[in-house]
Amino acid sequence: MPPNDTRGSTGDATGLRLGAIAGTLRACAAVSLSEPEIRGLAGLVRPGDVCFDIGAAYGMYTFPLAALVGESGAVHSFEPLPLPFRILDQGRRASGARHVHTHNAALGPKGGKQRLTLPYRFGLPIHGWAYLRSGLQRPGRPISFSSERVLDTEVHTVDEVVDRWGIGRVRFMKIDVEGFEQAVLAGAARTLERDRPALLLEVEDRHLDKYGTTSAEVADALAGHGYTMSAWRRGRWTRVPAVTTARRNYLFTAADSP
Template structure:
C-alpha cells in the first residue's frame, strides 16, 4: 500500500502513517472499505500490535476479511459493523446509479437532515438503497474487548465522522490517539455539520491539525476543498520519536 501511495494509486497519506504508528500500537480503521489503511497499519504495528477494522457493507467486509486471511494478518480484527455515537441497528443509505451501487458514497442514516439521505427514488437512473446494519461505538468496543490504550484512529465515513468521535469521547479523553479523518463539507452537510465547526471542535480538545504535503505533515489552519484528509495530533504525540 505504501508503494502504491508513492505513485498515487492510493491515498498519499498512507505514506505518513509511519510517523505516528509503531510496533505494538493499537489502531482503529473505521470505514475500512477494502483495507487501504488496514493492511498498512497492520504492517506497521506488527504481531505485537492490533488493528481493529470496521466495515458495514457486505461486499467490502467480505473482501477485507478474505484479504486478511490470505495475508495471515492474525493481529487484525475485521467487524461487519458501522461505528457511531450509540450502539444499535441503523440504516445505511447506498446510492445506486444506472443500476450500479456506489459503495464509496454509502452513509449511515442516523442523524441525516438533508434530502441527500432520503431513501426514495431521486431520478430515473438514480436512487438510494436502504440496508440495516449493526452499529457500535469506539468506547463500547474498548470496554467489551478490554482495550486499555488506543494509539491511532483513521475515520472515513462520509460525513458521519463527528458521530464517531462523539462515541469515542471516553477513549479520546483517556488516550489522546492520533486521528486521521476525512473532512468534507459536501458530506458533513448531510448531518447539519460543517468542516469548520468539526475541525474547531477537535482543536478545542487539544489537537493540532495537519495535512500531508510534499512528503511530510505540515500544519493547517483550515479545511479546504482541495483535499479530503486531515490529521489531528497532540503535542505529546509529536514528541514521540518516529520509527
C-alpha cells in the first residue's frame, strides 16, 4: 500500500483551495447533484479527527471530510480502481491537502491480493458497479450490452491500516463498496470495538444479495453491537426503524462512543 507522503502543514492557500472544493461538493449536495448526506458530515466530525473514506471513487466525501477535520486531523481514502484513484489523487494534489492519504487499495475481512470485476456497457467502464469477487455467492446484476474486465487489487483490513499508521482513534468511516460492506466491517472488528466510530454505509439489497446477505441483516448486526440507525431527512439526521428503498445511505452511531 503506497500512500502519498502527507507530512507537513496545509497552510492558508491550501485551506482556501480545499474549502472551495468542499464548498462546491456541499452545494451540489444541496441541489441533489451529489449525495445529500454530505451536508450532514459537519455534525459527525470535528477538527483533529481521523476519518476513513472506503470506496472513495473521485473524492465526493474525501474533500468535505478533509475540510472539516483540518490539518490537525487526517482522512484515509481507499479506492482500488485505477482511473477513479488517479482522479482522486490528482484532486488531493491540486488541493495541497497533505492530511489526505490516498490508497490504491480495497478494504475487506483479510489482506492479500483479490480479484475485482469491472463491468462495461457500450464499451465504457461502469466504475460504480465494480465489485470484489471474494465471498461472491451470486453474479452481479445483469447489464444489457455489457462485458466485464477482471482486475487484481490489493486488499487490506481497517485494523491493519490502523496498526500500520499508529492511529489512536478513528472517528468516522464512510463505506460504499457495492454490497461488500459487511466484509469491510469484519476486518474492522478491533477498531469498531475500541473506537466506536460513526458509520455511514450504503445499504442496498440489490448489491448485498451478491454476497448472500440482506439490508436487514446488516442493520440487525450493527444494532446487536449497540449502534442505532439514522437517515438524512429534511436537513437533519433522523432515527429510522428499518432500511427502505427510499434511500441508500444510512448512518449508524453508538451511544457509548468515546
